[in-house]
Amino acid sequence: MDLQPEINLKKLFYVGVEAVSPEKRIPGHLPKKPKGRTIVIGAGKASAWMAKVLEELWDEPLSGVVVVPYEHKKDTRNIKIIEAGHPIPDQQSENAAHKMLEVVSNLNADDLVISLMSGGGSSLLAYPIEGIALQDIKLVNRALFSSGACIKEINTVRQAMSGIKGGQLRLAALPAQIVTLVMSDVAGDDPSIIASGPTILPTDSEPVSDILKRYDLNIPDKLKKILTNRRLNIENRKSFEGDTVHIIARAGDALEAAATQAKNWGWEVLNLGDSISGIATEIAKINAEEALQIATFRSAGSPPLILLSGGEATVSLNSATGYGGPNSEYLLALALALNHDPKIWALACDTDGIDGNSQNAGGFLTPHSITGATELGVDPTGLLAAHRSAEFFDVLGQNVVTGPTLTNVNDFRSIAICAGAY
Template structure:
């Protein structure tokens, strides 16, 4: 990946303490950890920066059509992706970008709407209908350019016929709390929707359809990015119903419909977790570590313990770097997210080993429903917390623990979303 190598080379010309935004966390950090945590953040930011839309999207843009261009952007990176098109597009351009509530971005030619994540709201319904209407307005000779990123499933949500918003919200909440992986959640979403599962693509016919995506899902499966509004779906209603039964979730009586099995369109992947991991590994190597890279899709606390145990067996100078989405089976009413739960489980396993420090965070800047991207952790984390860390983990309250120790990692929205990025550094 020559592109990310150039980024890493430029980045390492600065001393760690000269990098903007580094070493500005407060509370509970010993001097030694401060230096290591600056390196952790530098590695994380390199991975994140390598996946910004402005860097990656231009080569994937199609040629302008003879007719009109309708731009439909949806997801956590909707505004930066649409802005990249605006800066590189010749000819007329109009459309809509749907971003999470609190988005501060504004565009010159594209309207911006805000909606809810991870559970849809009334704005999500309105956004999905607007996107369908715009796609339907395109005709032969026009181009429908869809920009898709993680979070789109909630931001643009139109329940199937007869299914009310409250019932859809209940199902989504139950699935999110169940510990189900995102692929299974999206199977249910696609079959209780009038928007997902290729239905946006059907609305765009007979115009030319091009989708450019930033992936935050395992295997970069097209049908799982934003629940696949512009691609054919191989799964069925029967599979969706079986998944609700698997997690003991009450199935709705209405709203079911089969997803599209044949879709015409051009689909292009601009960025994924693999690129972020490669860039992070290059940065770790530039800082003198030997990177070991993996993708992990598992229960957060189990993954945290496993990575900590691997760190304890690894020689000094090793950097364990992992991506992939973690899940949490929610049984308590605490605060936090998958990365903070990973960090707490890892910190508990590392107690008494101050030579190992880590950072677990989401590249979009939001860990679950938390306002933090994730958390720092090390072998002294549990010692700094004057409370029962076992009880905190049991009630899914990792966020409160890290808030108490001053170790939350807060970035704000980053403008991209290639899932989690976790780094453990083992020093002598």
């Protein structure tokens, strides 16, 4: 095939996203029909599409409610779709939580609850505990997002503020059976972390007080005290026995699909795994070193070699407001570290189609990106320091725009090392 690195890298990203679409992942995980009613609940960026696919495959009556971010809706017949705030919860998030608790109340042991959870569900379900208001939840969320905390730490704090997360929605559905289908957007695929695990027995997590101290969150002392003293009610662990949980899609699935496609083209593939997580700029430095070392030993006749990775890159904004997200920040840092190497191209995108607070999924870079930006009067180093990485790719026209993909398995990163210069 013709080697067009920019086009090839985009194709691999699209192949990866398609591989983790709900229509590909739901059919193999349908539960048995119950004797009683079937109730569907769900929350997250992929959950409306999950609900639509489930409805199309389920040949008996069902009903329920699913909450998704604005502009992530799908048309369903009997499952109500509520749109709410993401990544900061709003009043609709609280309304959705109340509605979800309502639909799982008064069930019996013959009834079945199918829970459709995906990344983004944490902000979409807001059910403040006593002493905390919705405004407090918003404040804490904003502080967490700008701190550089990872999603496990963020969701541990969120669970402490909530009367629905951390398995509490499951307890509300007793004595009904429950099957949870999860699309994982977290490294390690712990279902108790994804969407803050409303229907999952929470694992023993780090004390909230340690997280608050580590990031020195700027929140009122009253909230710190409530969160520090909060303990999830998981004494009745037997209530979760017999529950079924399926991780139906993960970052590794997207990477494997992309790897297969690249091999079909005759490319060599080095899959670094789906749990490469940490500060975006630090991951970029490590990946740049790896790519530069490989490029040194690639002869002119070698086929392209691609480095694939996934996981969760994070950004600590400090006082900067920022424009972009972890993927564009990673990619700009990577471009600077590669220092115009003529053999190396790269792409980094969020599989949900939205990177941070931009409208981009992410971007791609070429060996000429830094030079091109400088010629346009753009300061790449300054933009990186100001956390305005998306601006760099917007100016160059090297942003990747997909809109919401209605799936979500976190970051997708690819670095192509081509023997010739392009």
